[in-house]
Amino acid sequence: MDGIISYIRRKLSVRVSLWVVMFAALIFITALGFLFYQSREAIRQEAINRATQILDKTSLRVEGIMNRVEVASKMTEWLVQRHPDKADSMFVYSRAMLLNNPDFYNCSIAFEPDFFKDRGRYFSAYSRRDTPKNNKMGETIRTSLGGSDSFQYFYMDWYLMAKLFKHACWTEPYVDVDMSTNTGEMVSSYCYPIMDNEGKVICVINTSLSLNWLSQTISAVKPYPNSYSIMIGRGGTYFVHPDSTKITRETIFTKTLLEPDTALTALGHAMQRGEEGMKQMTIDGQDCYVFYKPLADTGWSMGIVCPESDIFGGFDRVRHAVMGIVVVGLLLMLYIFIKVITRELSPLRRLADEAETIASGNFETQLPDIQRTDEIGQLSQSFAGMQKSLVKYIDELKNTTAQKTSIERDLHIASAIQRGMLPKNFPTKDDRDDVQIYASLTPAKDVGGDLFDFYIRDEKLFFCIGDVSGKGIPASLVMAVTRSIFRTVSAREAMPDRIVSNMNEIIADANDTNMFVTLFVGVLDLPTGRMRYCNAGHDAPLLAGAGLGSLTCDANIPIGVMQDWKYSLQETQIFTGTTIFLFTDGLTEAENANHDLFRMERVKEVASQALAHQQHEPKQLIDMMTNAVHQFVDKAEQSDDLTMMAIQYTKLERDVRFSKRIVLPNDIQEVSKLTAFVDEVCEVVGFSPAVTMQMNLALEEAVVNVMNYAYPEGTHGDVTIEAKTNDVRLKFTIIDSGTPFDPTAMEDVDIHQDAEDRPIGGLGIHLVREIMDSVNYERVDNLNVLTLRKKLRKNN
């Protein structure tokens, strides 16, 4: 079975043919079903008509004959009533009845008991047709007196019926046995009551009719070869039946006594009630139609039993023949359809084979040349067109793939370059005793728009963190530019507000794409821990030290938006051990799969935990934060660049071993005192004479610079020089109250230039830088504070 189904599934021709044949079969079945149903109904109706006609005819004939008996009885009534007292006349009347009606069987005029006082209890004038043996004269009529103790006629059915009903009626048929010949004849009596003036029955005229003719008439009714007729009396007794043993012995209900048969019982009752009609039932295991009708007014009923096979025999033969033709025709149709469709579809099979070859990668395969204009021809042409397009498309695809690979390679390189721009070496405890830094940048795409940077110049840590609007390559380019500008500007500016303002001017000037950058720039003075900063629309950094808090930031707009925006400077003191945590909005706005944001609260929570567990060193803090973000985001795609930078200030105050100060007026002449002061200090720390000379040179340059620039000519002021030393370094602090002057902001002179071409003064600071380890300028409390440091080394 499975084999057949899979074969049908595989074969389009078989499937289509089956559909067509099934549909045709459906139409045939519907049409033939309707036809057969209609034909059957017509035949049924024909059978009903036929049977009804026969029944009507028979009934009419019976009625005709019965009528004669009834009329004759009526005539005799008149005679009896005219001479009711003349008993002997009754013999004449009964005899005359037979004489006048040769087909009457017998006749008796029976009176009530003791009606004629002189005739005893019984008086019945009885005449009977007699055919004695050996009588060549033919039949005679024998008239006698009926009734005796052994034949009390007034208890007989015929007498009592007429008497009780008081109207004429037919008795049930009965078999009259002739004792002399021991033969029986089925007869029925018409009993006619005659009443006196008071309406009392005085006698009954009983005229009998042999029913042999009726039996023969009804038995002869045979509309179909195997049909037969029956006749039953009021009590359902069979009086005509093909099985003679049933006649008078059985009734229509006899069979139902032991085995109930509701159909037969219903038929019996309907016939008893004198109804006319037709019933369909099973008789002796055969489906039959029974047509029935009452016979005149006798109370008897006649039925014709027609086997269905007889009625519908011819019809069934035609039906079977038609069904046979249809089945054979459909099978033939199926065979032809399969053949034709298979032939018509054969090019399709070839096309399918070639398509398989193409599918396997052989695009140049030659397609079959199908010279047809139908759908298969069109399909073949379309296929050829498709093959051409496919070849072309594959070529284009190859080019596009090559281009894409090239772009990807470029992007990888760009990414590497961008990563290369960021500082890779982070100062740790081992590198520096005053600051530790760690940072991470994870772009959302190959390249990103976040940036961070830091470097140390003149014992100052310059750092920045920023976020360029947008993502991808455009943002990455702006980021690269911003970072370069930061480096350039911060090389000569030490104040964050000025650095930011300068950067803003440069970026806003050429900002055709309307991109902007949020930026935080800070400058941490490493010896003092003082931090100056400027925030251009960036997230405020966190400070994790004695406690956790956000750095207070003024509301400045991002850079690149308004060229002439005045950025404010802010300042704070960073205490030893405090970590400054900077980040971009990629941290607070990291999204998980439910589009929930990481938020500032979580950032602070993680930072608090880090602080609580003393894990707030830059790398520890950033690692913890990174883990927390990864855990939160889980498998969701990273939506924005994520950048974090942490700076921990770790400067330790050391014991001052030696301290000395000198105050000089702003008079160049007083500088000689400085030399003695420096010599003394250098001696204390144990510098070599050469180094001591360098110290003198540097101090002199710095102090003269101050005297020249801080105090304009003609003004008086003091210059205080302090010297302090601990175990590690020697520090000179030059303090004046003149106009603000930052010698470190002077551009380094080009030492390769001729002396005449160089601007005045620049050489001095260059010299100082060369000699000292660091030169640091601070403007504190309206004082210029210049700090020069020199490490104590063994060879100094």
Add this chain to the structure above:
Amino acid sequence: MKKHIQYLMLAVALLLPQMASAQDETIVFTPQWTAQAQFAGYYVAEAKGFYRKAGVNVRIEHPTSTQPAMSRLRKNVCQATTLQLCQALEIIDAGTPLVNILQTSMNNAMVIVSARNRNPLKHKGARVGIWSVGFGQLAICMSQKEHLDYEWIRFAQNINLFVAGALDAMLAMSYNEYYQLVQAGVVMTEDNVYRFCDHGYNVQEDGLYMLRDFYEEHPALAKKFAQASRQGWEWAARHPKETLDIVMQYVEKNRIPTNRVIQELMLKDVLRMQVDRESKRREFRLRPDMVRKACKLMRENHMLKREVTYNELISEK
């Protein structure tokens, strides 16, 4: 002359045994109705040779319309017949002593079947069919007691009057007319059938009777006959199917317009009536209490002039 003597001797030789048996050993038995299962036991006894084995020569001759059973008995055409108890009481009361040599029925089988599903007890003045030859005594007693004022219509036989609608109700034997009515399509319900046995009229029916004169002359013969008849009935109760076959042979022989189904039902019911309600056994005896009850009922309705006692009925006083 010699020839004449020879003829005479031959005639004597042929007639002698017959005459002897007719006088001494032959009994002609006429049941009170035509051949049917009501008399199955006697047919069995004859067919199975129980009579022959008992040494009694029995000939079963059915009554004719001109010679009913009782008339045959009176004329000594037959020596034994079956009678219902009430009939026997009437006959004895009228002056013909009888002997019950075997009582077969232990129960009353009479019913009233009413037309159109009416309760016979609620149909005052109804036209009720009753057999012209008797058997209806208990029904008349009942109708008097219940003040039903039935109009009794005497009829000779069969159910045609009832079926034709000329009667409102008819008396019927549960084993005979009752099934004929069912066979004629009459629907029997709980309402339209009144069974006398269920309403205090359970009086025995069929028994085997002889004229007391004959009995007293041939007591041994009567006993043998009764014994073999009882044997026939007992065999019939054990072999209903074979009994039915035998019954049907008698039915065919006598050309009775009946059929096997009806006879089967009749046999079943007759055998059922032979089982005593109290002892649940086939007792084959006349019950004195039932004789007294029948007498009482009939005397109350003036059907008997005097009381006929149980002792008058039975063979051994």
